[in-house]
Amino acid sequence: VAAQVPAARDAELLAGAYVRQRYGRREIDAAERARLDAAWRSLRWPLIRRLLRPG
Numbered sequence: 001v002a003a004q005v006p007a008a009r010d011a012e013l014l015a016g017a018y019v020r021q022r023y024g025r026r027e028i029d030a031a032e033r034a035r036l037d038a039a040w041r042s043l044r045w046p047l048i049r050r051l052l053r054p055g
Helices: 006-024 030-052
Strands: none
Touching (some): 006 030
16 A cells, blocks of 8 residues: 555554554664654645544
């Protein structure tokens, strides 16, 4: 799915980082932080719009 839907790739990246940091107690380095920031920026507004969409 991630290969066909870029947003799925970003969501997978964020979820994986959360699991590694939360349960693996692994710190995120600067390069990964930059990738995560970019992924979050690409997902944030589409998610908000989806939540606020009627119906």
